[in-house]
Amino acid sequence: MIVEKNSHASIMKSVSPQVAGYSMAVVGSVSYGLNPLFALPLYGVGVTPMSVLFYRYGLTVLLMGLLMAVLGQPFHATRRQLVLSLAMGQLFALSSVCLFVSFKLMDAGIASVILFTYPMFVALISWACFHERLSRVALVSFILAFAGICCLHGDSGGRQSVLGVVMAVASGLSYAVYIVGVNRSVLRTMPAFSLTFYASLSGLVLFFVCCGFGLDLSPLHGASSWGCAAGLALFPTIVSLLLVTRSIHLIGSTPAAIIGALEPITALAVSLLVFGGTLTWLNVAGVVLVLFAVCLMMWKNH
Template sequence: GIASTILFVYPVMVAVIMAVCFKEKISAITVFSILLALSGIALLYQGDDGKPLSAIGILLVLLSSLSYAIYIVGVNRSTLKELPTTKLTFYAILFGLSVYIVRLDFCTQLQMVPSAWLWADVLALAILPTSVSLVCTALAIHYIGSTPTAILGALEPVTALFFGVLLFHEQLTPRLMAGILMIITAVTLIIIGRSLVKKMSMLLQMNKK
């Protein structure tokens, strides 16, 4: 739970990288949306009875978050932008596979999947949250940019909680509902943010006239 919560600081990292390295202007609405989304994600986390956190664990999840932020920015701001989405996804998965091969002592620790039902689970994991997710992320980065895509990614814990309540009968508390509302509000602000700023500026100009 803590790892998942810390991982979702990557929208902040994306916004900082875009601002520092590529001089992208960060609007007040974007900053507010990032803070609101992170606060909502924090509310979705359920604590582990105040146990001390591992410094190495925190460092590893921050590095994971940074690597994801760099990937999102790289897809948008490098020659990878010209690469077809399917090819980009293939290479991303291939690199991930190479890491797993090393971690599994070059496949010597692999175990056979014991049943057909578990094979269906493996295929579902490979297709939906891996291949489809990576393809959609790459497309989103091309169409709307790195920062909005990163912030929209904050919906992930909301969908996880939704299926947890729907399928596994997890309890939906007022705290969790508040967290969901904060994240959805943040995402909505990102979606309508630009048009909202334009309308506000037009109204201010009309009032001045």
């Protein structure tokens, strides 16, 4: 056992912080892109989006609470932090609602690509509300992203496709407001574990109410359904949060944010390879435009 521990320690020491940081960013980003992999099978057996989110947030609160207890992370928060984290949790939950509803209205991979525009909304909100500088590169990126979203509408032209795009954009906007709210308040100094725990708890209460205080909650039947619900809580939520947060400390926010482009790429790959989604050449052009626009803006403005 002593030999094994020493060997393990020497291996960890041989891995540079840069390699570890980039590896964590890749795994964390890919994990977040697995949302469709676990959500769509639940939709397929009749579980409603609100019920899916209730189970996701409920298991997230449970697993995060256990993890915090094991790691000795603090549950304590000041009254102001607690109130604000619960309020921000409603925005976080709204973003989840819009995204998961869009999964039912359009291709889940394309919806995830549109969600990836949230850094642009962050820049726009910061410019409009806090008078931060908006560079020419950012303006060009906005135009490219808008053109990409128009391409992602596809050829269907149906009302559902339009509504799906609107919901995906609303998800990105809600998430951007959440990020700005956290970074511009006392929550900025709140530990990531505590913030996620209380924000998820706030969302859990919302989804419980939206499910008729549990009366309209779709039941989960079988190990497969429970496995999907647990997968949603574990990979796109807890694993993604912990690894991406740690990678930012090791390699910086810009490289980690650019590697975040793997999130929508993963979701798109899952949609195409696992669930038989289809892409037109116009859709492909839209994906390229959105990813290029967001990565360009983040690279030039950090």
